[in-house]
Each structure stands twice: as structure tokens, then as C-alpha cells.
Amino acid sequence: MNRAPLWALLFAAALCAQPPAGRPFKIIRLDAGLDQIIAPDAKLETLASGFGLTEGPVWVQHGSDGYLLFSDNAGNRIYKWSPHAPLAVFLDKSGYTGNDVTHVGAQTVTGGGVAILLIGSNGLTLDPQGRLLITAMTDRSIVRLEPDGKRTVLADRYQGKRFNGPNDIACKSDGAIYFTDTVWGVRGAAKSPDRELPYSGFFLIKDGKVTLLGAEQDSETPNGIALSPDEKHLYVTLGFSKTMRYDVLPDDTVANPVKFLDGGNDGIKVDQKGNVYSVVRNEIWITSPEGKRLGTLELPEVAAEPRPRIVATNLAFGDADSKTLYITACTHLFRIRLKVAGVRPGPQR
Numbered sequence: 001m002n003r004a005p006l007w008a009l010l011f012a013a014a015l016c017a018q019p020p021a022g023r024p025f026k027i028i029r030l031d032a033g034l035d036q037i038i039a040p041d042a043k044l045e046t047l048a049s050g051f052g053l054t055e056g057p058v059w060v061q062h063g064s065d066g067y068l069l070f071s072d073n074a075g076n077r078i079y080k081w082s083p084h085a086p087l088a089v090f091l092d093k094s095g096y097t098g099n100d101v102t103h104v105g106a107q108t109v110t111g112g113g114v115a116i117l118l119i120g121s122n123g124l125t126l127d128p129q130g131r132l133l134i135t136a137m138t139d140r141s142i143v144r145l146e147p148d149g150k151r152t153v154l155a156d157r158y159q160g161k162r163f164n165g166p167n168d169i170a171c172k173s174d175g176a177i178y179f180t181d182t183v184w185g186v187r188g189a190a191k192s193p194d195r196e197l198p199y200s201g202f203f204l205i206k207d208g209k210v211t212l213l214g215a216e217q218d219s220e221t222p223n224g225i226a227l228s229p230d231e232k233h234l235y236v237t238l239g240f241s242k243t244m245r246y247d248v249l250p251d252d253t254v255a256n257p258v259k260f261l262d263g264g265n266d267g268i269k270v271d272q273k274g275n276v277y278s279v280v281r282n283e284i285w286i287t288s289p290e291g292k293r294l295g296t297l298e299l300p301e302v303a304a305e306p307r308p309r310i311v312a313t314n315l316a317f318g319d320a321d322s323k324t325l326y327i328t329a330c331t332h333l334f335r336i337r338l339k340v341a342g343v344r345p346g347p348q349r
Contacts, residue, residue, distance in 0.1 A: 023301035033288060034295035037275060038338050044300070047326075047333045048087055049308065051075065052116050053108075054328035056123040056135070056168070056267075059318030059344055068318055069124055069132065070328050071095070074110070076120035078134075081333065091145070094121035096138035105138045106165070106189040110309045110330060118184050123168035123225075123267075123314070126346030128175055135166035137185040142166055142177065142205060155210045158203065161196040168225045168267060168314070170234075171345055176252040177205040178213075178234060180222040190218045202236050206252050213246075213254050224268035224279065224314070228289070229343050235276060237264040243278060260291055267314030267328075271342045277325070279312040284327065297336070299329055308332065317342025 025044040029035070052074025059068055067082040069090055080090035096104060096119040105119035123135040132145040133154075140163045141156035154177065156162060165185020170178045180202045186192035199215040202222040216222055220239040227234055227248070234246045234254050243264035246254035263285065264278035271277070274289035284297035302308055309330040316326045322341035327334040 022303040023298070025300045026298040028296040028298060029294075030296065031288075031292060031294045033292070034286065037271070037286060037294065037340050038297075038336070042336055042338075044297075044334050044336050047081060047335055048079075049332045051079075051331050051333070053110060053118065053309075053313070053330050054333055055313045056121065057314060057316035057318075057326045057328050057333075058124040058126060058132075059316050059322075059326065060126065060130075060132075061320065061344070061346070064320055066318065066320065068316065068326055068333075070316075070326075070333065071121040071124060073118050073120040073122055073137070074116040076138075078121055078124065091121075094134060095119060095136045097136075097151075098139075103187050103194075105187060106184045106192075107187070113306075118165075122166065122184075123179070125169050125171050127171050127177075128173055128347060130347045133169055133171060133177065135169050135179060137165045137167065140165060140185045142169065142179055155203075155205050158197065158201075158210050158212060164192075164195050164197055164200070167223055170225050170227050172227060172231055172248075172252060173348065174252070175206075178225050178227070179203055179205070180225050180236065182221050182223065183218060204252055204254075211253060214257075224264065224266050226268045226270055226276075227343075228270055229272050229274055235260060235268050235270070237266065237268055237278065240265040240280075243268065243276075261285070261287055261293075266312065269315045269317065269342060271317065271338070271340045272322070273340055275340070277315055277342075279314060282311045282329070284312060284315065284325075299327070299334070317344055 051072045055071040057070040078091040078094040105117040119138045122137045134143045136143045142154045144152045163181045165182045167180045167182045183189040186194045200221040201215040204211040224237040237243045243261040245260040247256040263280045266279040269277045276287045278285040282299045286294045312329045
């Protein structure tokens with residue numbers, strides 16, 4: 001029997017030990033304006049990994065210190081990341097407070113082909129008093145977490161019909177709440193027999209009243225939602241095809257929709273100069289307030305099996321100077337430093 005020489009066996013073992021080449025993080029400059037936003041050599045830092053599906057980050061500032069909260073939609077938890085302490089569970093049963101998951105939550109596939117249920121919270125933000133607002137997707141409601149830990153349901157229905165799965169959320173300085181509703185809170189998603197609203201929409205909660213601002217077909221499901229720095233415009237992503245911009249009227253309803261961007265399928269945030277940061281699959285698009293694409297943050301891809309699913313879902317500006325961009329990306333949590341400060345929700349000092 002012929003045997004391979006020892007050097008050949010060692011070489012083959014070394015090859016097997018090396019994961020296939022993936023794609024590194026990359027900053028793509030499309031316009032000179034990007035130089036005012038991010039340094040060309042800025043580094044993407046991995047803060048944590050191994051989650052089911054991260055979503056909805058929000059920074060909570062306390063004096064000169066603070067921490068990041070973010071959802072694990074598959075884990076039904078909100079986690080707390082602090083630069084001074086280990087990662088910790090901040091809130092359990094964050095999006096589904098029941099005990100039986102047999103018939104709740106839509107199903108998707110994450111890295112390595114693992115089927116998971118979307119049962120936890122999704123988008124998070126702060127109201128002007130600093131209270132946490134939660135899209136409890138599988139409870140199909142918008143919830144406020146009170147200082148004593150109790151949960152107050154702010155809305156769970158429109159015209160008597162239950163929401164299908166609140167997704168993302170933004171809060172105006174006067175307390176008006178904007179959120180999107182998708183089909184991902186019910187088992188079977190768009191085909192679920194538990195679905196009550198026949199459309200996906202985005203809504204306003206003000207003075208205890210829920211107002212429908214826009215209704216779309218499921219192919220253009222409203223997802224990410226954000227206010228401009230001056231709160232005169234509302235941005236909403238529709239499916240994978242476009243991002244819309246609306247004028248915010250004095251009564252906090254919206255009018256005059258215009259297409260702002262071709263693309264933008266998930267979270268969206270703005271910086272203090274009005275630049276828009278859009279999640280488009282595994283990229284972050286940076287666009288000027290005038291709608292000019294300035295550049296792209298291309299997230300890394302890992303080719304080793306089982307593959308983590310590194311697909312951007314949402315964003316938040318954080319740290320005391322608001323110049324750190326935190327990125328949730330399914331199995332991962334990242335951050336990167338910027339030159340400009342972002343808009344943070346909550347009490348303004």
C-alpha cells in the first residue's frame with residue numbers, strides 16, 4: 001500500500017486547519033464627502049458574537065458613562081453591553097411573554113442553515129424621559145419599560161385588529177412614537193391564519209391614539225424608521241427596493257412622500273449633520289441629506305463552516321460624544337468610530 005510522504009500529510013492538515021478565505025471589512029469611498037464622516041483607516045471592532053439574531057440597538061447615557069442595549073430576537077432577550085462590565089441579560093422575555101412557543105413567531109434561517117424562531121423584541125428606543133420603548137414583536141405590541149421594571153402596553157391594535165409584528169421604532173422629542181409593523185410576529189408570516197391586518201404599515205402613537213400613516217403590500221414591507229435631526233422629516237425603508245422620506249406635519253402625521261434612496265431593507269439612523277445611515281443586507285450605506293451616496297461600510301464575511309450570519313440589521317450612535325456607530329449584525333455586535341456625532345434618542349441635555 002502506497003503512503004503519502006509525511007510532508008504531504010502535514011501540508012494537507014495545515015490546509016484543512018485554515019478556513020476558506022472570507023471577505024474583510026472594507027470602507028468604500030464614493031464621494032469626497034465621506035472623508036468628513038469616517039477616517040479611511042477606521043477599524044471595525046467585534047464586541048460580541050454567537051447570538052441568534054441581534055437587532056434594535058440603543059445607547060443609554062448616564063452622566064459621562066453609558067451602555068448599549070440590543071435585542072436578540074431569537075433569544076427573546078435584551079442584552080446590555082458596557083465597556084466596563086461583562087455582557088449581561090438586561091430583560092428576559094423581551095418580545096414574547098408567554099411560555100409556549102409552539103405556534104408563535106415567524107421562522108427564518110440563520111448562519112449554518114439553522115432554523116430559528118423570531119420571538120423576541122426587535123427595535124428599541126428611548127422616550128424623552130429616558131424610558132425604554134420596545135417593539136415586542138411576538139406579543140404584537142409596543143411596550144414601555146417603566147423605571148420600576150413594569151411593562152406598560154402603549155398599543156397592540158389598530159381599529160380593533162392586532163398588529164402583525166411591530167419591527168422598528170423612533171420617538172420624537174414631543175413624545176410622538178413612530179413604528180413599523182411587519183408580518184414577522186406571527187407563525188407563517190404573511191400566510192399566517194393569525195394575521196389580522198391585511199397589510200404592513202407604519203403608525204403614529206400620540207396621546208394614546210394610534211394613527212395609520214401608510215399601508216403597503218408585503219413586497220414593500222415598512223421596516224426601518226428614523227427622524228431627521230430637526231424632526232422635519234421621517235424616513236421609512238420599504239422592502240428591499242427603496243427608502244421614502246415624508247414631511248412631518250405640526251400634528252406629527254406625515255405628508256408629501258418622496259423616494260429618497262434606491263435601497264435600504266432594514267434599520268436606518270441619522271447623524272447630526274443629517275447624513276443617513278441605511279442597512280442594506282451586509283452593508284451600511286451613508287447618504288447625504290440631499291440623497292447623494294457618499295460611501296459604504298462593507299461588513300466582513302466569514303467563509304468557515306458553520307458560517308455565522310453577518311448581515312447588518314440595525315444601528316445606533318453611542319458613547320458620550322455620540323461618535324461611535326454600533327452595528328447589530330445577526331450573530332454579531334460591532335462598533336466603529338466616526339468623525340461626526342449621531343442623533344441619540346432620549347433626554348437631551
